Amino acid sequence: MNTNKNEKFNATTERREGSCTVYLSGELDLSVAPDFRLVMEPLVGDSEIDLVINLKDLKYIDSTGIGILLSILKARHGMDARFVVEEVPSQIQRLFDMTGIAKFFAASRNSQ
């Protein structure tokens, strides 16, 4: 178990035709929230692409991180653009279920 390792947050963007996937790793908390917002800002407003966030290597998220995901969800929903959160680790999925944000992710996956 390597949970006691300091997991530095990182976001890697991969663009493909018609879509953009952002891979998150490490710990997404209050201290790196501005970095994450900065990465996402230019992508969120682009209605031409399918926006995907991949959480496979994300070790930890706090309410700040969940709040940012929620604001992206709202923005994308408002402009009728696709937004998917994929490969959510079980521990993080639990927090999504607990807070109730999970149902919005499910809805954005099913629509369109």
Next chain:
Amino acid sequence: MNAEVQKVVITLPANADFVDIVRLNLYGIASKMGFSYEDIEDMKVAVSEACNNSVLYAYGQEGGMVEVTFEIGNDQLSIKVKDDGESFDRMNRTENTVTLHDKDLHDVEIGGLGFYLMEALMDDVMVDNEAGRGTQVVMTKRLMRSEEKV
């Protein structure tokens, strides 16, 4: 050794860059006590939310400190997060600890999830908020002795 409570106290700058240090300490103490991986993850989230509140609301621009006390009991771990900042109105806040379950996306407001998570993830959460004397959050997780030793 039975009823005795041992304390570990750390004092950190009320700055977002130090919240991960609290998580690392928590991990060390809780795993040594024999908490399960899931329980430790739950406590990590809850304690971080309490620290976030101190970082975000308790202090203005100038850097204050946050004191985190781990009270290691025989069958429970209590974590106290204390700041001396201008306490914000947390009592009103606790009434806002609603989840998003019964809401439409349009009605969702960002924020307010932190307290909900603390209460959902710990066995017991107490918020003590004296005007002008800072805020103290005490949260407790009971140690479930499972059949299999990890």
